[in-house]
Amino acid sequence: MLSQLHEAIWADWIWFPEGHGWADLTDHDGKVYPKTQDLWATIPIAICFIVCRQIFERTVATPLASLLGVSDKQQVHAPPNPVLESYFCSTSKHPTQSSVESLSKQTGCSVRQVQRWFRRRRNQDRPSKLKKFREASWRFTFYLLAFFAGLAVLVDKPWLYDMKMMWEDFPKMPLLPSQYWYYMIELGFYLSLVFSVASDVKRKDFKEQIIHHVATISLISFSWLVNYIRAGTLIMLVHDASDYLMESAKMFNYAGWRKTCNCMFTLFAAVFIVSRLVVLPFWIIYTTWVYPLTLYPPFLGFYFFNGLMFVLQILHIFWAALILRMVVKFLPGNHIVEDERSDKEETESEDDDEHKEKFKNGYVQNGHTLLNNNHSKTE
Structure with a gap:
């Protein structure tokens, strides 16, 4: 029964145009084609990336952060309070006004003290600037190297310049070591x-x-299985073209290089919009969705592949809207770019007349002066 189900799922007519099938991807005459078992190699590669990332963040990103002056401001921790901690963990990190008043009565603290406690407690859970810098450094390094590696792989390939060539002799296109x-x-x-x-x-x-990661992994894996590799390499190159610029803008933001951050983010926005809202839909998706219909009748694999492409495109439009909102905010002046996706640290006013009060009932210690964190963030 399992074998019959396997045969039904992987039937030639589902994944290939009429007249073609899995037999076309059998190695012969020194020509090598992609195979399903090749994908297992990505698991040890992923583990190697995780190990390399840990080494990179400790030996490269951390010293670089120190060199650029990236440091975390001293954070004031919320004093121990079992009642408030229980509510924070089990009910809500953002209590309503009525809940604050109820918690105030339960703890003997003032409403202002309860509000301050929740602000401090939420800030404790937010990642440090150093952690975000290390993560941005790692992704910047990979995306930069991946982009230029992709260019090296594709620069001499005819389908980079004439995308219709990605369908020439499909699916009998041999696999090149660089593509692998x-x-x-x-x-x-x-x-x-x-x-x-x-x-x-x-x-x-x-x-x-x-959703983006799942769609990307599915798209790359599927394009490998059915030998859409020429289209896959173009899609990966387009995605890598802007990502390293975004990560560099984050790094300059965490380092406090305001003007450099703004310039890098503006460049990123331009490359993102051109690559993902122009090149991807009007060149690549057109060549994977419209042009193949002039060569083959549609088949299920054709719809599956392009369905994943449309999911990615919808996400690109969503992110482009956020990017444009950020650009509009800082262009009139010289303000730092603020990532609409980031969860910013909450601050307390310096003129808070209660910021030195003590919490009551023995649950908390002296209040500490909070350091304002007035810079915006680019996540």
Whole structure:
């Protein structure tokens, strides 16, 4: 029964145009074609990326942060309070006004003290600037190297200049060693991002990021299985073209280089919009969605591949809207770019007449002067 199900799922007519099938991807006459088992290599590659990241962050990113003056301001921790901590962990990190008043009565603290406690407690859970700098440094390094590696792989390929060539003699296009490593490394990196998602900095678009990672991994894996490799390499190159610029803008932001950050973010916005809202839909997606219909009748694999492409494109439009909002905010003046996705640290007014009061009932210690964190962030 399982064998029959396997045969039904992987039937030639589902994944290939009429007249073609898996037999076309059998090695012969010295020509090598992609195979399903090749994808297993991405798991050890992903693990290697995780190990390399730890080494990189400690030996390269941390000293670089120190060199650029990236440091965290002293953070005031919320004093121990079992009642407030229980509510924070089990009910809500952002209590309503009525809840604050109720907690005030339970703890014997004033409403202002309860509000301050929740602000401090939320700030404790936010990642440090140094952690965000290390993460941005790692991604910047990979995306930069991946982009130029992709250029090296594609610069002499005819389908980079005439995208219709990606369908020439499909699916009987032999696999090149450079394509193999380009695919395995890119897919391994995206897998490593999924493996480390629990420890990475979480942004407001966390769900969209997960959808993007899943769609990307599915797209890369599927394009490998059915030999859409020429299209896949172009898609990966377009994505890497802008990512390293964004990560560099983050690094300059954390270092306090305001004007450099703004310039890098403006350059990133321009490259992002051109690559993902112009080149990807009007060149690449057109060549994977419209042009193939002039060569083959549509088949299920055709719809599946392009469906994933449209998911990515919708996410690109979503992020482009956020990027444009950020650009509009800082262009009139010389303000730092503020990432709409970031979860900014909350501050307390210096003229708070209660900021030196003590919490009551023996639960908390002396209040500490809070350091204002007036800089915005680019996550």
